[in-house]
Amino acid sequence: MLDDRKLAVLRAIVEDYVSTNEPVGSKALADRHNLGVSPATIRNDMAALEDGGYIHQPHTSAGRVPTDKGYRLFVDRLSQVKPLSGAERRAIETFLAGTLDLDEIVTRTVRLLAQLTRHVAVVQYPSLTRSTVRHVEIVPLAETRVMLVLITNTGRVEQRVVDLPEVIADDRVSHLRAVLNAALDGCGLAKVPETVAALPERLSPEDRPVAATILSVILETLVERHEEKIVFAGAANLAAADFTIGLRDVLEALEEQVVLMRLLGETDDLSELTVRIGSENPYTGLRGTSIVAAGYGAGDKELARLGVLGPTRMDYPVTMGAVRAVARYVGQILAGS
Amino acid sequence: MLDDRKLAVLRAIVEDYVSTNEPVGSKALADRHNLGVSPATIRNDMAALEDGGYIHQPHTSAGRVPTDKGYRLFVDRLSQVKPLSGAERRAIETFLAGTLDLDEIVTRTVRLLAQLTRHVAVVQYPSLTRSTVRHVEIVPLAETRVMLVLITNTGRVEQRVVDLPEVIADDRVSHLRAVLNAALDGCGLAKVPETVAALPERLSPEDRPVAATILSVILETLVERHEEKIVFAGAANLAAADFTIGLRDVLEALEEQVVLMRLLGETDDLSELTVRIGSENPYTGLRGTSIVAAGYGAGDKELARLGVLGPTRMDYPVTMGAVRAVARYVGQILAGS
């Protein structure tokens, strides 16, 4: 049903529409791409593509516009991820150079990605659940109050203020700190609950009430509260895209951490890059937008995800190339630090 | 030149225009506000106000719209800050209740403010330079690498990875940590440089190279690098306001930390609330927007600033009330924790 020429026509339609943002007609296609056939033939092919649901005409006498299904076919079979130019590569390297703490890496990455793709960039902080505990610190703030600082091997630092049930002396704090570190140092976050459960036995009875409070906070912080942080940048790029309708919805979605999480997080296949096009996206208000996402991590394990969100009408090959490249570079940075 | 009735007319114009978003004419004014005079009289007053530059008509035969100068007069002399309703007060309290760490306080505050005012809310993290050092922690990561964690009395935590010039043993790390804490605990950030400068003398010569590296990072982190963090929320509210033109510029400005800093930071008078209206604002692209900002802090010293950014055509009394209230509540929270 869809022979090679029809696919070529679809590819041409997508490419032209992406670059001109106007419905593309048969004559323009015949002129700009050398398909070797006349406009009339292209019209027949277009009719077939429209029957298949790959393209759509806004009005009877207008050109054709790709549908979500058309973009999907284009992404899956008609395009190749476009590698970055040398200049862009260098830009990434200089942008992410130097020993940086995690906050800075994430902040710079999200800006870089926004600048590179001219879309809204979204970066998820490396997931806690896949990292290990590097250090636990307890800092007395007042007689019955301490600050708990948890440091992971990915450089992430979590701090919590804890109110204690009773007064605690400094030397007992030191002791507790030593015990905690001995038990938890290098412990994978997945194993924290069982490790923590076994701890009270090693402590003297008088320390247990305080320890119980602190331990429960540790558990809550590291395990239950792995609502992971997400940042975005480049919202101004939305205004440039002719988003007149629905912009409000998009901005709202961007400020909903939960929505963003799920957008990036729901990997639906095993490949490196996830592309979700228009209505494939489960959230109303994000119809009309596409998401290109990739996992990134130090070494081979995926720690978190990053990606961009832009109009359905985006340059997929270029965008996918940029997302993939940034994900790889960030992975290298994380592995190296 | 501007008698009481003319001022009343200006107030009425501002109020009507804010609520209707349409140029307001003499007849509508006479109908909706009981000024006790006829439309013709109001027309005369309007002519005077226009001569003074307080109002402006978009076209001949259109109603009048307040100018920036008009809003300024309104804010300074014709309006009173409107206190929050009981419901709103309770909303703030529940929203900010509980012992929270600084990140959470700031995140919740910015969302609260955005929701309350229906504008874009901007909150600056409490300034480092006005707080004191609570604790310094050094965590060995590798033979020549440590993580430095600095905790201030406002609950802020800064972490940096430091590469050392030579291998350092754990007991020397402990010693250094003890010395640092003894010297810096409770030290105001303003005094950190001199305190740090005096430190090397107290250390054994073999420790000095490592100490010098660490100290320079402390200095850099705490003092030189007080590019303070700013967060915003509620960008979706921009789309609701009929911002068609310039929205892109506004979004861009919002992502520029530096611009935001200066917007909030440049206090131009001693009063609690700073209002900057339209062109009073030094940044192109933010013409057409007004900023209402306030300082907040624990106790009486101002630690940082927060505020909202919205269309020039905003309800100043209500917005100012909300900003002031939130600033006060956050201050209380910070003082209490």
Added chain:
DNA sequence: CCCTGGCACTCCGTGTTCCCGAGTGCCAAG
């Protein structure tokens, strides 16, 4: 001296009409 009603005038915005052009679908011929 200030307020008021009346009046002529000015435009904005809206609705209508009209036309042009791009693009299509179909058909018959190569």
Added chain:
DNA sequence: CTTGGCACTCGGGAACACGGAGTGCCAGGG
């Protein structure tokens, strides 16, 4: 199966008219 031709459709822009809101000004009255 491809191609040129042809009639048809429709969206969008230009031209136009018009109603209404609002103004400025002026003369009369308290």
